[in-house]
Amino acid sequence: MTAPHWFFRFMYDRESAAWERRRDEPGQRELVKRIADELANVVAPPGPVADLGCGPGAHALALARRGYDVIGVDGSPRMVEVARARAARDKVDATFDVHDVSAPLLFADASLGGVLAILVVQHLPHPAAFIAEIRRCLRPGGHLLITAPARDSTSLTSRNLYWRLRAACYQLVPGVVRFYDTNSLPRLVEDQGLTVVECNGGPGRVSVLARACRDRVRPCSSEVPSKGLRNGTRAGMDGSRPGPFGISG
Numbered sequence: 569m570t571a572p573h574w575f576f577r578f579m580y581d582r583e584s585a586a587w588e589r590r591r592d593e594p595g596q597r598e599l600v601k602r603i604a605d606e607l608a609n610v611v612a613p614p615g616p617v618a619d620l621g622c623g624p625g626a627h628a629l630a631l632a633r634r635g636y637d638v639i640g641v642d643g644s645p646r647m648v649e650v651a652r653a654r655a656a657r658d659k660v661d662a663t664f665d666v667h668d669v670s671a672p673l674l675f676a677d678a679s680l681g682g683v684l685a686i687l688v689v690q691h692l693p694h695p696a697a698f699i700a701e702i703r704r705c706l707r708p709g710g711h712l713l714i715t716a717p718a719r720d721s722t723s724l725t726s727r728n729l730y731w732r733l734r735a736a737c738y739q740l741v742p743g744v745v746r747f748y749d750t751n752s753l754p755r756l757v758e759d760q761g762l763t764v765v766e767c768n769g770g771p772g773r774v775s776v777l778a779r780a781c782r783d784r785v786r787p788c789s790s791e792v793p794s795k796g797l798r799n800g801t802r803a804g805m806d807g808s809r810p811g812p813f814g815i816s817g
């Protein structure tokens with residue numbers, strides 16, 4: 569269970585300016601760049617790329633600056649306003665729309681080259697349905713880069729009191745958000761027929777890069793054996809070193 573959509577919409581509407589400021593901090597800019605680099609390594613421009621739960625649009629704009637056709641989608645109207653204003657101010661061409669991503673996505677089948685889902689899946693009541701929708705929209709060979717919060721104490725050490733209290737609330741009040749780890753996030757993605765290419769556990773976060781198989785009839789999980797991945801036999805899986813996108817939300 570997670571808190572209802574209206575709760576997050578209310579909360580993120582009020583936090584939109586704070587998130588924009590946060591993503592502008594030097595350390596965060598570097599992390600945003602690393603996430604954009606990671607997707608750009610596997611998705612050729614122009615994509616197209618969807619940033620689901622795009623918030624203030626930092627990742628979407630980083631990709632748009634590199635020549636990708638980007639559409640950012642968020643359930644918070646104020647987040648979308650912030651992202652649009654930022655795009656206009658920076659003269660970057662990207663589209664931002666309000667949409668609840670726990671509903672069917674507004675993209676055609678096999679129409680996207682890449683999808684970003686940075687710190688949004690933890691809010692969704694039916695994460696498997698969300699991943700299934702992403703798979704439907706990705707074209708064969710397309711990639712998903714998804715991150716989710718992990719239950720550890722990293723966020724509780726933030727120097728900012730507000731973010732610290734917020735993290736404590738998430739961790740201490742059962743059912744507000746769902747936490748993931750280097751087993752559960754790859755499993756969620758694989759169970760919907762995507763192939764996990766890489767998984768990293770970083771401070772407070774877990775990240776998965778996954779590919780839509782070329783043959784949509786054959787299950788993707790047969791392309792790459794998943795057992796080894798789950799057992800942490802590939803780089804970054806054991807959480808012993810921060811992943812390339814072990815972002816601090």
Ligand SMILES: C[S@@+](CC[C@H](N)C(=O)[O-])C[C@H]1O[C@@H](n2cnc3c(N)ncnc32)[C@H](O)[C@@H]1O
Pocket residue numbers: 573576577580581587591620621622623624625626627641642643644647667668669670685686687688691692817
């Ligand atoms: C933790 S913020 C991350 C924002 C952005 N991805 C980033 O990393 O800067 C989570 C975002 O997910 C959005 N969100 C939460 N539930 C959503 C839903 N059901 N549909 C669309 N967006 C949602 C929130 O409005 C918020 O902007």
